[in-house]
Amino acid sequence: MRLTERKIAATLRQHGYKLTPQRRSVIRTIASSQDHLTPAAIYQKVHQDQPSIGLVTIYRTLDILAKLELICELHAGGSCHSYTIGARGHHHHLICSNCGEVIDFAGYDLTQLEQRLSRQTGFEIEGHLLEFIGLCQNCQQEDD
Amino acid sequence: MRLTERKIAATLRQHGYKLTPQRRSVIRTIASSQDHLTPAAIYQKVHQDQPSIGLVTIYRTLDILAKLELICELHAGGSCHSYTIGARGHHHHLICSNCGEVIDFAGYDLTQLEQRLSRQTGFEIEGHLLEFIGLCQNCQQEDD
DNA sequence: ATATAAATGATAATATTTTTCATTTACAAC
DNA sequence: GTTGTAAATGAAAAATATTATCATTTATAT
Known part of the structure; x- marks a missing residue:
């Protein structure tokens, strides 16, 4: 069962974070999306609601939400910048x-x-x- | 068992890629390291061996090696740019x-x-x- | 209503990755 | 060994992503 917007907001408050319109909007955007969204995609959506929001606020909000485990960070393949030599066989x-x-x-x-x-x-x-x-x-x- | 430098080189050739000194050096660097290395770290090390190498060549070589599954891409936590709402419970x-x-x-x-x-x-x-x-x-x- | 610490947005800086293109080079064919 | 050719390289710039700084604004407790 997915977390609700309400529940997320409450948890934020509990941890001493302020509940700003910007944060509400970020939460609403993520909560109402079926997909996983990049910070840029979240910015675009939130921007319709909060035209003056900066991308920085998105990053900051995501950091907080991730730290509180209210959102999940996904690794959608691609570029995660660290490599080791392949091992023979699956591991x-x-x-x-x-x-x-x-x-x-x-x-x-x-x-x-x-x-x-x-x-x-x-x-x-x-x-x-x-x-x-x-x-x-x-x-x-x-x-x- | 980890892949050897030789084995990697041979596989590259088999797939029609040329075996340049730059590529050899990238392979040697990754193969001889115990850790996982970022492209920038690989560049630094390879640069001692091949002072004229460009970072671009590192990226290109890593792409090829990863495609052929000769190296492993790791997700070492941190910033992988995609988020979904948290689900209750572990999943x-x-x-x-x-x-x-x-x-x-x-x-x-x-x-x-x-x-x-x-x-x-x-x-x-x-x-x-x-x-x-x-x-x-x-x-x-x-x-x- | 007010005080205050926290949050925001603007701007710039930094870091990372990709594109473009002229030059060089590995390697196959002779 | 020469030579031809496609592939690879490096330089430079562009594009993308992320973080830092700081003056201004705002949520919230009192």
Whole structure:
């Protein structure tokens, strides 16, 4: 079940953020869209409602909403700027959010889930992205 | 097992790409690094070897290597520019690579895997990213 | 109504990626 | 080894995306 505009607004307030017309409009735009939207797309839509809004406000609002986990950030393929050498065979990654260390792990099979999704949605599934983010041992100590 | 520089070079040739010193250097850099590297980081390293190389060549080489699946593209968190409203409860996404349609799905639990990884690596896992990419039914038809 | 900290928008700066095009080069054919 | 050719490169600029700065405005508690 998707979060409602009301619920999002309330959570913002609870965390001490002010509820401005601009923020309301950003929330309404995202909440009423079926698709995922880029900051620029959100700006365009919100701009109809709030002609004086700046793109900066969009970015700031998205940052807050993402931090509070009221919106989801998607990785829609394409350009996410980090590369490692390919490993033979299928594998996934575990990445340290602090130092960037990457550990490959294998032996986890998503085929069944993939088939289930394909059957349920009619999608022809081309691939997937599975990553874990966390703190490696070194970085845990530094944070203490 | 990670791909070797040799293997990557051979695959490039097999696909009709020329093996230039610049490309060799990019491959060597990525292959010899433990971390994942941004294009800018790769450029810096390669530049020591090939002082005249341009950043453009890095981008072009990365595109080719990624297309041939010789390197992995990582999403290291941060700014990947697409947002949807948060759903209540934990869920993941299925995204159409053509039209961008997003389907949320729930009921898939990664806790066990998370615990296994945590035990094996000592990571303190903060979160994960699981997405499937594919073609929705509409877009499959258009592509025929 | 008022005080105040937070939020906004304008502007500029920075960072990232792509395009264009003249020059150079890898490599296949001889 | 030469040579021809398509492919690749680098320089420069353009396009795109994101962040920083700061004076002004505003939501909200009192």
